[in-house]
Amino acid sequence: MTVRDVRDKLGAKVLAGENHLDEEVRSACGSDMMSDVLAFSKDHSVLLTGLCNPQVIRTAEMLDIVCIVFVRGKKPDESMLLMAEERGIIILSTGHRMFSACGLLYEAGLHGGAI
Template sequence: MTVRDVREVLGARVLAGEEYMDREVRSACGSDMMSDVLAFSKDHSVLLTGLCNPQVIRTAEMLDIVCIVFVRGKKPDESMLEMARERGLVVLATGHRMFSSCGILYQAGLNSGAI
């Protein structure tokens, strides 16, 4: 699956990183707690979160996450989007809730991978 596929199945808007839409995504992690993301996320993954603060961008960078999806209609501010652009991250936003977003991606063939 690619980031473009993630955008399509979630009906998400691209907020940053349009030029990276063809990157491969191998797994997904959904959490508002960055400590859980640090413990369980894998590289080439998509992070689904409703947490809108710079720590999300920093966490994604540390873990080689290729795409962040803000759920529940959350929208990061411009400074966060600029941080994401500087780090080559794709940022998407969807109106779906976290549970629904994860289910949609799972149904489309994306999984979390084994712990």
């Protein structure tokens, strides 16, 4: 699956990284707790979160997360978008709640795998 597919499945808006939508993603993780995300250490993944602060970008960078999807219509500020652009991280925003967004991606074949 590509980030473009994720965008389409979630009806998401691209906020950063428009030129990288063909990046492949292999798994997904949904969490508002970055400590849980750190335990999930798969590369080429999508992070779904409602937490909207710079720590999310830093966590994604450490784990080689390709794309962050902010759920519930959350939108990061300009400094976060610039930080993501500099690090090559794609930022999407969707109106779906976390549970629904994860379910839609799972149903489309994007799984998280066991820990």
